[in-house]
Structures are given as C-alpha cells and as structure tokens.
Amino acid sequence: MKSFSCRVCGNALYFENSVCVSCGTSLGFSREEKAIVPVDDQGQYVDAAGLVWHVCRNLNLSGCTWLAPLEGGQCFACDxxxxxxxxxxxxxxxxxxxxxxxxxxxxxxxxxxxxxxxxxxxxxxxxxxxxxxxxxxxxxxxxxxxxxxxxxxxxxxxxxxxxxxxxxxxxxxxxxxxxxxxxxHYYEWQLVTGDWIEKARDLFGDETKDYQAEIDRHYSEGPPEGWQESYISEYATMHPFEDFAESWAHFLHIRDTVDTAASYGLTSVQPEAFTEFHDLVAGVWIPLSTALNQIERSMGKNDLYPFVIPPPVLAKLDFVAELVRASSV
Structure with a gap:
C-alpha cells in the first residue's frame, strides 16, 4: 500500500479516509489514477480527461470511498x-x-x-x-x-x-x-494452465488427489511429521491446492508489506529491483519482518509475521512470483 497525501493541504492520509482530517476536504479513491483525490460538494471528481466520477453509493453502507463512473452507481470494487x-x-x-x-x-x-x-x-x-x-x-x-x-x-x-x-x-x-x-485458489484456476501445471505439480504435489479425502486425512491425522521443513503452515499440508493458496497469500503478505515499507521510507529498496523473489525475501523481508516483530513485542503484541520460510517454501514463493510476472497485463 503506497502512502497517500491530501492534494489540497498535503496532509498524510490513510487509504480508508473519506475526509481529510486536516482541511476537511471530501475524498475519493480513483482506481484509474491509483490515488486519493478531492471531490466537490456534489461528491464529484473531474479527471484530467474531463470525465466526471462520483462517490460510490455504498459510502455510508460499507465505508466505500472509491469513485464510480455513474452518479448514484457503485464502483468496480463493489461490483x-x-x-x-x-x-x-x-x-x-x-x-x-x-x-x-x-x-x-x-x-x-x-x-x-x-x-x-x-x-x-x-x-x-x-x-x-x-x-x-x-x-x-x-x-x-x-x-x-x-x-x-x-x-x-x-x-x-x-x-x-x-x-x-x-x-x-x-x-x-x-x-x-x-x-x-x-x-x-481463483488465480490458480485461472493461471496455472499448460506448461505451468507440471511446474506446479513438481513443487506443490499432485492436484488431482481427492480433495475431500485429503481434508478428512488432515483433520483426523494432522500434518505429517517434519512438515515445517517444506510448508509455510499446517494448513498448507492438507492438499496441493491449499499449499498453493497459502504460498500465494504469503507472496501477497510479503510483497504488500515491503511495498508499504518502501513507500514510508522504512526501506530504500523497491520490490521491482529484484529479478528473483527469493532475493527480496533474503535481502529485505527477513530483516524487515524481524524488526517489525521486535517492534510488535515492544508494544506487548504478538509477532507481525510469525512464520519461518524454509528453502522449499522459498521455491514455491518464487513460482508464484514468476507466475504473477508472466500473467500481468
């Protein structure tokens, strides 16, 4: 998550802000500009191309601050x-x-x-x-x-x-x-096709295993002994589908947190600087998450990232990162 500031007064904003607490300007999130923009008294924002955008109709229902293309309509996220x-x-x-x-x-x-x-x-x-x-x-x-x-x-x-x-x-x-x-799970369904299937199978296992049978096994027997050496979580041991989804989630955990840290000056390295995701993990994520865990402990809280990443999991994260790069539009 990038850092945001009010275009009127420059005050720092949170992503969820609908009003600037400093100058009182009403705000909306423009998905097209990836920015929080000021809206007028009618809840409208005119972009550089002259298109008029409107505050989502779900502002009061769900706190949605995103802009919608039609007056009285809802935004893409709400769709x-x-x-x-x-x-x-x-x-x-x-x-x-x-x-x-x-x-x-x-x-x-x-x-x-x-x-x-x-x-x-x-x-x-x-x-x-x-x-x-x-x-x-x-x-x-x-x-x-x-x-x-x-x-x-x-x-x-x-x-x-x-x-x-x-x-x-x-x-x-x-x-x-x-x-x-x-x-x-959704993106595995969408993206792991063709040659990606065999690559995924080599890392996560045979996805054609009976899912219900694997669930029953997991909850009756628990994870295999020594699972920590090859999986990010106990849940990931249940079925190759769950192993992929857990790896995907941790890729997003890491990537988003590093993005946010870079945006706020906590690290000078951008994720895009690394051609291999495992280098980002080793060079930025491990020291950053260790520091963040210590900060959490300083506040009497639990660790922010209570996980250890063994080499087989790192290979799975690399696969997810490679899949995302290949599938980006």
Whole structure:
C-alpha cells in the first residue's frame, strides 16, 4: 500500500479516509489514477480527461470511498460483491463493513501487480465474485468455487476470529489473510494452465488427489511429521491446492508489506529491483519482518509475521512470483 497525501493541504492520509482530517476536504479513491483525490460538494471528481466520477453509493453502507463512473452507481470494487447481508441483519451489516475494507485492499494489491480482474457480469464463466455472508442465522463455509469466493463475515469480529485461531492452533488469522488465500485458489484456476501445471505439480504435489479425502486425512491425522521443513503452515499440508493458496497469500503478505515499507521510507529498496523473489525475501523481508516483530513485542503484541520460510517454501514463493510476472497485463 503506497502512502497517500491530501492534494489540497498535503496532509498524510490513510487509504480508508473519506475526509481529510486536516482541511476537511471530501475524498475519493480513483482506481484509474491509483490515488486519493478531492471531490466537490456534489461528491464529484473531474479527471484530467474531463470525465466526471462520483462517490460510490455504498459510502455510508460499507465505508466505500472509491469513485464510480455513474452518479448514484457503485464502483468496480463493489461490483465484485455478489451477495451481502440484508439490511435487517444489523450485525451482518456491521461485519460487512470490515470485510469490504479488506476486499478493497486486496483489489489494490492485484491492480498494483497487474493481475487481470474480471467481474462475473463481464465474464460469467471465468469472472470473479464475492459472497460476503452473515453467519448470524446460517452456517457459512469460507472457500472458492468457479470464481466465487465465500467469506464468513463473523471473521471480522476480533474475539471470534481469535477464538477460531486458538482452536486451530494457527499463528496468524486475519480477514485480509482470508481474502488473499481464497483469491489464490481463483488465480490458480485461472493461471496455472499448460506448461505451468507440471511446474506446479513438481513443487506443490499432485492436484488431482481427492480433495475431500485429503481434508478428512488432515483433520483426523494432522500434518505429517517434519512438515515445517517444506510448508509455510499446517494448513498448507492438507492438499496441493491449499499449499498453493497459502504460498500465494504469503507472496501477497510479503510483497504488500515491503511495498508499504518502501513507500514510508522504512526501506530504500523497491520490490521491482529484484529479478528473483527469493532475493527480496533474503535481502529485505527477513530483516524487515524481524524488526517489525521486535517492534510488535515492544508494544506487548504478538509477532507481525510469525512464520519461518524454509528453502522449499522459498521455491514455491518464487513460482508464484514468476507466475504473477508472466500473467500481468
């Protein structure tokens, strides 16, 4: 995430800001310009080409600050959401706000990487959509199928998510992490084709293994002994699909955090300076994450990045990085 500043007064901004706290200017995020721009009293912004953009209609519903092409319409990020809680579900709507924040962050990441994003309206068969579902009255299973990513909005509640994290003995669990992992399934479906299949199989294993059988094995037997030597997490040991999605998520964790650190002057090296992702990990990420972990501990918090990256995982991250470079538009 890059650093943003108000174009009117120069005050530093957070990505989620809809108003500059310094000068009071109303703001909107332009996906086309990758910038936070000022909007007028009518919620409009005129770009350099003379096109008029409008604040997304979901500003008050989900805190969306993105600009939409039509007055009273919604933005591209909101177009990706296929299902949300109904207006009578007060708890679900409150949780929906947090999920949308994470989803918009994800879309920016994918845009920065140049990855293609198509909505289901644009491409019903291969497009991407999100079902952000309230589990207040029904059971919701997080997952991906045929381009539809399902998220349990209860995961936006810190207490609930921490309870699940402890039950599953996970070192890390966040709403943004769920989005990154599940979109990894989507992009494996989209991008790992042709010659990439054999390359992926060599690293992650045979993806044709029975998925349900592997799930049953995982939850009955646990991870294989010594899994830490070849996998980034216990969950990655369940099936090659999950290993890829976990590797994809960690690629995004690392790439986005280094981007943010560079944007704020915490490191002078840009990720694009490295031709191999493992060099970025060794040269920037490991010392940076160690420092960030120590900072978190100084505040009495848990480690920011509680993971160790062994050589086989580094090879998997290199594969993801190579796949992303080859697929960028």
């Amino acid at each position: 990706l959401t296929r299902t949300r809680p109904n207006d009578e579900d007060a708890k679900g709507i409150a949780q929906f706000h947090e999920a949308e924040v994470a989803k918009r962050h994800l879309v920016v990441e994918l845009d920065v990487l140049g990855l293609p994003i198509r909505t289901k309206e644009e491409d019903p068969e291969q497009g991407l959509a999100f079902d952000l579902l309230s589990s207040v009255a029904e059971n919701v299973v997080i997952g991906h199928e045929d381009g539809v990513i399902t998220i349990d909005l209860a995961e936006s509640d810190d207490a609930y998510r921490e309870k699940v994290r402890e039950q599953l003995a996970e070192p890390y669990r966040t709403m943004l992490g769920h989005f990154r992992h599940e979109v990894g």
